[in-house]
Amino acid sequence: MQPRQLFLIDEQQTSFDDWTFNGASTRELTHVYHDYPARMIPQIAGKLLDLYGSKATTLFDPFCGSGTSLVEATVRGINAFGTDLNPLARLIAKAKTALPDIKQLEEQIALFDRQALEDQLHQLGELPVVYGIPNLEFWFKPQVVEKLWRIREWIKTIQDQAIQLFFQVAFSETVRESSNTRKDEFKLYRYPPERLKTHDPNVYGMMSSKLHRNLQGYKKYRAILANLKQTARVTICDFNTVEGIPTELIPENSVDIVITSPPYGDSGTTVAYGQFSRLSAAWLELEDPHKIDRKLLGSNPIQTKVEFSSRPLSEAIEQIYQKDHKRALQVISFYRDLRASTANVAKVIRKGGIAGYVVGNRKVRGVVLPTDQAVQTFFEECGFVHVTTYRRNIPNKRMPLKNSPTNVAGVLDHTMTGEYIVVMKRV
Numbered sequence: 001m002q003p004r005q006l007f008l009i010d011e012q013q014t015s016f017d018d019w020t021f022n023g024a025s026t027r028e029l030t031h032v033y034h035d036y037p038a039r040m041i042p043q044i045a046g047k048l049l050d051l052y053g054s055k056a057t058t059l060f061d062p063f064c065g066s067g068t069s070l071v072e073a074t075v076r077g078i079n080a081f082g083t084d085l086n087p088l089a090r091l092i093a094k095a096k097t098a099l100p101d102i103k104q105l106e107e108q109i110a111l112f113d114r115q116a117l118e119d120q121l122h123q124l125g126e127l128p129v130v131y132g133i134p135n136l137e138f139w140f141k142p143q144v145v146e147k148l149w150r151i152r153e154w155i156k157t158i159q160d161q162a163i164q165l166f167f168q169v170a171f172s173e174t175v176r177e178s179s180n181t182r183k184d185e186f187k188l189y190r191y192p193p194e195r196l197k198t199h200d201p202n203v204y205g206m207m208s209s210k211l212h213r214n215l216q217g218y219k220k221y222r223a224i225l226a227n228l229k230q231t232a233r234v235t236i237c238d239f240n241t242v243e244g245i246p247t248e249l250i251p252e253n254s255v256d257i258v259i260t261s262p263p264y265g266d267s268g269t270t271v272a273y274g275q276f277s278r279l280s281a282a283w284l285e286l287e288d289p290h291k292i293d294r295k296l297l298g299s300n301p302i303q304t305k306v307e308f309s310s311r312p313l314s315e316a317i318e319q320i321y322q323k324d325h326k327r328a329l330q331v332i333s334f335y336r337d338l339r340a341s342t343a344n345v346a347k348v349i350r351k352g353g354i355a356g357y358v359v360g361n362r363k364v365r366g367v368v369l370p371t372d373q374a375v376q377t378f379f380e381e382c383g384f385v386h387v388t389t390y391r392r393n394i395p396n397k398r399m400p401l402k403n404s405p406t407n408v409a410g411v412l413d414h415t416m417t418g419e420y421i422v423v424m425k426r427v
């Protein structure tokens with residue numbers, strides 16, 4: 001989907017500027033490796049860094065997902081920290097910022113191509129059990145299961161960790177693409193019976209084409225890094241910023257810039273990151289992906305109302321409460337978590353440092369939730385001033401512009417009214 005034109009701007013302190021990046025490729029460098037729900041387009045992170053991080057040496061992304069802002073930091077020589085509760089997101093982010101030796105990588109890809117062509121990949125005993133996917137044959141055809149199994153076991157024999165990661169991300173996409181699931185959705189819906197009859201994916205071919213595509217992206221990434229004075233360090237963790245930030249990892253007042261895109265809402269009614277990741281994560285033997293959606297922002301139900309000092313947020317929540325108490329409490333639980341996370345993130349940003357939050361203002365029960373203003377107030381409560389808010393139309397990323405609020409396939413509603421980039425500065 002191509003980005004559309006900017007919205008008309010009428011709010012005070014909301015900047016006119018072109019953040020649509022119409023026609024720009026969002027899959028350059030290692031950004032090409034793997035799709036991810038609600039992926040930030042790299043140009044946003046890049047432009048924020050160029051505008052506000054020219055002297056930065058450390059970036060932090062508290063919801064790093066597939067690592068877009070981490071990659072953009074490294075191509076500017078900036079050290080990057082990221083955290084995400086989704087193990088598949090962490091694997092992708094690690095792969096995108098890993099630095100395998102190019103020659104060895106090319107040799108390994110050539111070996112894969114040769115052995116796959118001659119059907120010499122790992123020899124099998126019995127067909128596998130994939131923990132986390134009890135009904136394997138519902139999601140994969142038997143011939144697909146066998147080939148995926150062979151590839152996975154072959155990848156396990158790779159000694160070099162960075163090369164192994166490179167193969168794992170290509171494998172993860174191959175799992176998704178060769179599965180019986182519809183590819184136009186991030187949620188898991190099986191192909192209808194008619195479509196299934198003709199579904200006969202070339203699993204080795206898919207894997208190989210991803211390896212070669214990713215290799216091209218990786219070579220361009222390395223060419224940029226080669227021109228930098230020093231290689232940036234990247235650390236990817238799994239802590240939950242709602243609960244706190246381990247100071248031994250990221251000390252208070254140490255981060256120059258935070259660039260992030262938090263979830264748009266709780267995963268039950270917006271993006272089900274765990275569901276998206278389930279098949280790949282299970283094949284890759286990562287932590288049980290089932291559990292992820294119950295841990296993300298807004299997943300802990302709340303029984304009573306909580307007050308927020310952002311008046312537009314409180315008013316919007318009250319309107320929802322009048323229509324639907326349960327939905328309002330879900331919404332409150334999301335903003336309670338976002339506020340707690342913001343307070344913790346604020347502590348690690350140094351004086352004069354910047355927070356750039358890319359947020360979506362979604363609609364619940366017909367009421368627009370002003371997340372941009374909420375984030376602004378959350379940071380103001382922690383000693384930050386508002387620099388500006390850029391408003392842009394929904395970009396080149398797949399997200400629930402139209403969502404299924406009841407989680408029923410085919411029942412859609414417009415849920416997103418715009419995207420905002422809120423820039424705050426610590427004073």
Ligand SMILES: C[S@@+](CC[C@H](N)C(=O)[O-])C[C@H]1O[C@@H](n2cnc3c(N)ncnc32)[C@H](O)[C@@H]1O
Pocket residue numbers: 036037038039040041062063064065066067068069083084085086089239240241242260261262263264273295296297
């Ligand atoms: C909008 S996505 C980020 C996408 C990312 N900017 C990218 O370009 O790939 C939001 C991410 O927040 C993560 N997340 C949600 N709640 C979290 C929490 N409490 N702590 C850490 N990560 C969380 C989700 O797993 C998801 O990967």
